[in-house]
Amino acid sequence: MSDLDKMEVEYFRAQLPEFEKKTREFHEGKMNIKEYKSFSGKYGSYAQRMGKRHMLRLRMTAGRMPLSKLNFVVDMAKKYDVNLVHFTTCQAVQFHDLLPDTLFDLMNKALDVDIICYGGGGDYPRNVMCSPLSGVEADEYFDVMPYAEKMADYLVHYIDREKMPRKLKVAFSNSKANTTHATFRDLGFVAREDGLFDVYAAGGLGIDPRLGVLVDEGVKPEDILYYTKAMIHTFRKYGNYENRRKARTRFMVEALGSEESFRKAYQEELAKVFADGEDLKLREIRDLSSHKEADGTPEQSWRIIEQKQKGLYSLLWHPIGGSPKLEILEKVRDEAAKMKDVELRVTPDESVYIINLTGKEADRLLKITEEDCARNPFETSVSCVGATICQVGLRDSQGMLKKAIEKVREANLRDDALPKIFISGCTSSCGTHQIGRLGFRGAVKFVDKKPFPGFLLFEYGDERQNQERFGQEVGTLLEEDVPNFLIDLGRMVEASGKSFDEYLRENPDAIKQAAKPYI
Numbered sequence: 001m002s003d004l005d006k007m008e009v010e011y012f013r014a015q016l017p018e019f020e021k022k023t024r025e026f027h028e029g030k031m032n033i034k035e036y037k038s039f040s041g042k043y044g045s046y047a048q049r050m051g052k053r054h055m056l057r058l059r060m061t062a063g064r065m066p067l068s069k070l071n072f073v074v075d076m077a078k079k080y081d082v083n084l085v086h087f088t089t090c091q092a093v094q095f096h097d098l099l100p101d102t103l104f105d106l107m108n109k110a111l112d113v114d115i116i117c118y119g120g121g122g123d124y125p126r127n128v129m130c131s132p133l134s135g136v137e138a139d140e141y142f143d144v145m146p147y148a149e150k151m152a153d154y155l156v157h158y159i160d161r162e163k164m165p166r167k168l169k170v171a172f173s174n175s176k177a178n179t180t181h182a183t184f185r186d187l188g189f190v191a192r193e194d195g196l197f198d199v200y201a202a203g204g205l206g207i208d209p210r211l212g213v214l215v216d217e218g219v220k221p222e223d224i225l226y227y228t229k230a231m232i233h234t235f236r237k238y239g240n241y242e243n244r245r246k247a248r249t250r251f252m253v254e255a256l257g258s259e260e261s262f263r264k265a266y267q268e269e270l271a272k273v274f275a276d277g278e279d280l281k282l283r284e285i286r287d288l289s290s291h292k293e294a295d296g297t298p299e300q301s302w303r304i305i306e307q308k309q310k311g312l313y314s315l316l317w318h319p320i321g322g323s324p325k326l327e328i329l330e331k332v333r334d335e336a337a338k339m340k341d342v343e344l345r346v347t348p349d350e351s352v353y354i355i356n357l358t359g360k361e362a363d364r365l366l367k368i369t370e371e372d373c374a375r376n377p378f379e380t381s382v383s384c385v386g387a388t389i390c391q392v393g394l395r396d397s398q399g400m401l402k403k404a405i406e407k408v409r410e411a412n413l414r415d416d417a418l419p420k421i422f423i424s425g426c427t428s429s430c431g432t433h434q435i436g437r438l439g440f441r442g443a444v445k446f447v448d449k450k451p452f453p454g455f456l457l458f459e460y461g462d463e464r465q466n467q468e469r470f471g472q473e474v475g476t477l478l479e480e481d482v483p484n485f486l487i488d489l490g491r492m493v494e495a496s497g498k499s500f501d502e503y504l505r506e507n508p509d510a511i512k513q514a515a516k517p518y519i
Helices: 006-014 016-027 033-043 067-079 100-113 145-158 221-238 251-256 259-276 326-336 359-372 397-411 479-496 500-506 510-518
Strands: 045-047 054-058 085-087 093-098 170-173 187-191 197-201 213-219 304-306 313-317 343-346 352-357 421-424 438-447 450-459 472-478
Touching: 006 016, 006 100, 016 033, 016 100, 033 045, 054 067, 054 100, 067 093, 067 100, 067 326, 067 343, 093 100, 145 170, 145 221, 187 221, 197 221, 213 221, 213 259, 221 251, 221 259, 251 259, 313 359, 326 343, 326 359, 352 359, 397 421, 397 438, 397 479, 438 472, 450 479, 450 510, 472 479, 472 510, 479 500, 479 510, 500 510
Parallel strands: 170 187, 421 438
Antiparallel strands: 045 054, 054 093, 085 093, 187 197, 197 213, 304 313, 313 352, 343 352, 438 450, 450 472
């Protein structure tokens, strides 16, 4: 966090003994896994499948991982021999397969570097998301990162206030790329060319996904906390406390009858917030820009991106499945520690950007990350952690992704023959399958009336602002057939001599055609 004081940090630390007490009771058999889940989520932790080990979610506010937090991640992962570190689609870092005593120590020590796990799960404000290249992206409208950090500081104070019906996800977008899905989150602040925000609310993925409702336009950045307080009041007033399946903010639109009715209800709460007289205006916004000297141009690579700061670059690093090898993460940390102003930014697609690099620094880190990185855009595909770990997961999404990449490599397809795909193990949409040009969701496929592991295929999702659409269902494939379907589709594209995007523009039914033999 950027502005939390020592007293606030110690408040969060004071909550940890209760977590330790309940966790020990769970392992002693005094709580079942469902009861424990409803308790532990508030602390950013869940028991994994089978209940013997735990996951811990380390909140990286707005996706920022400066050196202090990177040091913590690397040092603690080494100390406790953490065998699975995962970059999440909500811009957090997760440690998996933790024993209880390790879990307690990590949660406590994390507070020393302003990593707050409290409120990381359950029905609370979640990690505030932000466009990962905000502040360095050449074509952004303006840097929204400082506002995202201020928002995060504000929202943690709602964790122990009056309970909301479900979680609240807030996102900031700096450009039309809309990588954080700010136009379809519970609350989204979308930057405009004139330096103001448009505000969207009551959107979300999961079951019955919905695009957000535009609730106000041309909002001054210093006023964003008023809009957040109004959203919380609206959610508490009109949200569903009785039916968890319909308790997310997006169901308020249905409950109130229309988007216009929801917009009116929200505006009424907003007017009350402004009338209350509480001063929520933001002041003293920090400039995080680097002004280090350049030292030349790096080698050409699809992973190196020129920043708006002259002579500086960002490097994309996407470990397969979003789970880096610890030895490579340590090498990245050791090298970054020698460099001025360098930090990591966790992305909503399980990558990280390493920003504020000179040309020579970019070359060094390009080589370090090469052995643990996607080779092309297809290999940057997104997958949730999957059913081997997650309590509610239906399918092993990570296993399916790794098998698909292995088979596609064996097929030796051209780098542009397939797009990035998005895979969720279940309907929770942690793999954001609805926004990919190709998406998959864990399912069951019946063959001769017998159930087999399968994945439901989606096509033509799009996250970009003003082009948003959720993917349409095509049909269910056997899990074992997914790699073959992808290879068939890639070969169709290759035979045309065009890229995947070019081919689909001319052949919009290509995905259905390739999938037909498997459905």
